[in-house]
Amino acid sequence: MQRKRILLVEDDPDDEALTLRALKRSHILNEVIVAHDGAEALAMLIGDGAEPPTMTELPEVVLLDLKLPKVDGLEVLRRIRANERTKLLPVVILTSSDEQRDLTEGYSLGCNSYVRKPVDFVHFAEAVLQLQMYWLVLNKSAVNWQA
Amino acid sequence: LTHPGDLDADLAYHGKMLSGEIPTYSLEKRYLRKDASVVWVNLTAAMVRTAAGDPEYFVSVVEDIGARKQAEEEVQQLNAELEQRVLDRTAQLEAANSELEAFSYSVSHDLRTPLRIVDGFSQALLEDHAAELSEQGCNHLRRVRNGVQRMAQLIDDLLKLSRISRAEMTVGNLNLSRLAESVVAELRAAEPERDVEVVIQPGLKAQGDERLMRVVLTNLVGNAWKFTSKRDDARIECGKLPDAEQAPDGAPQFATFYVRDNGAGFDMAYASKLFGAFQRLHSSKDFGGTGIGLATVKRIITRHGGSVWAEGEEGKGATIYFKLQSGGV
Numbered sequence: 137m138q139r140k141r142i143l144l145v146e147d148d149p150d151d152e153a154l155t156l157r158a159l160k161r162s163h164i165l166n167e168v169i170v171a172h173d174g175a176e177a178l179a180m181l182i183g184d185g186a187e188p189p190t191m192t193e194l195p196e197v198v199l200l201d202l203k204l205p206k207v208d209g210l211e212v213l214r215r216i217r218a219n220e221r222t223k224l225l226p227v228v229i230l231t232s233s234d235e236q237r238d239l240t241e242g243y244s245l246g247c248n249s250y251v252r253k254p255v256d257f258v259h260f261a262e263a264v265l266q267l268q269m270y271w272l273v274l275n276k277s278a279v280n281w282q283a
Numbered sequence: 284l285t286h287p288g289d290l291d292a293d294l295a296y297h298g299k300m301l302s303g304e305i306p307t308y309s310l311e312k313r314y315l316r317k318d319a320s321v322v323w324v325n326l327t328a329a330m331v332r333t334a335a336g337d338p339e340y341f342v343s344v345v346e347d348i349g350a351r352k353q354a355e356e357e358v359q360q361l362n363a364e365l366e367q368r369v370l371d372r373t374a375q376l377e378a379a380n381s382e383l384e385a386f387s388y389s390v391s392h393d394l395r396t397p398l399r400i401v402d403g404f405s406q407a408l409l410e411d412h413a414a415e416l417s418e419q420g421c422n423h424l425r426r427v428r429n430g431v432q433r434m435a436q437l438i439d440d441l442l443k444l445s446r447i448s449r450a451e452m453t454v455g456n457l458n459l460s461r462l463a464e465s466v467v468a469e470l471r472a473a474e475p476e477r478d479v480e481v482v483i484q485p486g487l488k489a490q491g492d493e494r495l496m497r498v499v500l501t502n503l504v505g506n507a508w509k510f511t512s513k514r515d516d517a518r519i520e521c522g523k524l525p526d527a528e529q530a531p532d533g534a535p536q537f538a539t540f541y542v543r544d545n546g547a548g549f550d551m552a553y554a555s556k557l558f559g560a561f562q563r564l565h566s567s568k569d570f571g572g573t574g575i576g577l578a579t580v581k582r583i584i585t586r587h588g589g590s591v592w593a594e595g596e597e598g599k600g601a602t603i604y605f606k607l608q609s610g611g612v
Contacts, residue, residue, distance in 0.1 A: 148400075150400040150404075151399070154404070157407065203392050231392070232396050233388070233391035233392045253399060254399075256402060258406060
């Protein structure tokens with residue numbers, strides 16, 4: 137069975153370590169690729185200027201933090217949706233805040249889901265497990281479609 | 284001598300009266316004194332005619348209205364100043380509001396992240412290294428995690444409080460009795476083992492924002508529910524005081540509502556502390572909570588133009604009163 141891929145966009149190394157720890161708990165086969173800022177994520181998915189995208193195959197889902205250096209999360213989302221290759225890519229915003237303007241802006245730009253990271257790690261791990269179950273197993277993505 | 288600026292108007296009236304078109308006229312006009320200073324007067328003139336109807340003479344009353352005119356000008360100037368002050372204050376408030384918004388945005392994003400890290404790695408230690416830690420070490424870590432959860436709760440409560448201050452209000456007719464009943468139903472569903480007698484006066488009508496007033500009642504009735512938890516004969520009462528006086532015509536009519544319980548109560552000496560953010564009069568061992576409930580209530584009621592106060596006695600119970608515009612329908 138092919139490993140399903142997740143793109144995690146996260147700049148904080150501690151946060152990255154905890155998210156990876158949570159992702160590894162499940163027995164779902166998956167491969168996690170990490171982009172450490174918005175520009176890196178865009179280079180992987182869309183390409184940087186004339187450079188082609190470095191990810192030849194799109195991930196099953198993008199877990200996107202909002203507060204990122206250089207290009208912030210909402211801008212990454214905007215460009216993903218504006219690009220022909222990635223416009224149907226499932227994007228889940230996974231961030232600290234649930235400020236109304238982030239939610240409104242996120243959904244307006246076409247995120248597929250918005251999850252606020254719980255402070256309690258046990259709850260966070262539970263949320264990550266549900267995300268994996270849903271986006272890697274249950275959900276059918278329109279990208280990478282195979283008959 | 285008539286001020287040149289008023290000459291035409293005066294002469295026009297004069298001509299109309301002479302021709303019989305109008306019997307009298309009244310005009311606010313300016314005269315020039317000998318020293319060329321201006322005096323405002325109210326001129327009332329009438330035509331007296333002969334029996335045959337021919338003009339005979341005028342009767343004119345000239346009233347000095349300088350003082351009135353000056354007062355009018357002062358009022359106009361005061362109004363202009365007042366408008367400017369309102370504009371200035373509004374600009375200041377908007378600046379303060381957007382600062383508050385930027386602040387809570389940052390709290391929401393930045394303050395929770397390090398807490399998640401502290402909690403996550405404490406939990407990682409407990410999961411991966413429990414064998415290397417003594418029982419006391421594990422306990423310390425659990426305390427760290429408890430502290431983190433409390434801090435997280437405080438941050439969330441602070442954010443809630445600031446959102447209440449910024450929330451848009453839509454004021455309409457409300458049935459407070461029904462709101463209170465639904466809050467009680469939620470509390471009963473959450474703690475079916477509790478036996479609490481709840482008496483809600485029917486038909487309590489007020490003017491308010493439904494969402495915010497639900498928050499008020501959730502806090503007040505929720506507090507009453509919480510602080511009666513150590514009593515077997517717990518009783519909560521929601522009602523309205525008899526109207527003290529009729530508001531003058533046009534002024535909004537306010538009514539005083541209350542939520543009363545026979546729970547833990549409080550010492551009246553600390554009554555002023557009750558509505559401050561994060562002020563608690565009971566130890567968290569006895570009753571949980573961060574102390575944000577009554578601060579929230581006060582903010583909401585104040586935004587409605589009302590007021591809120593409390594009466595209580597230690598061990599006997601507490602009553603929270605709030606004044607709101609009473610419902611028209």
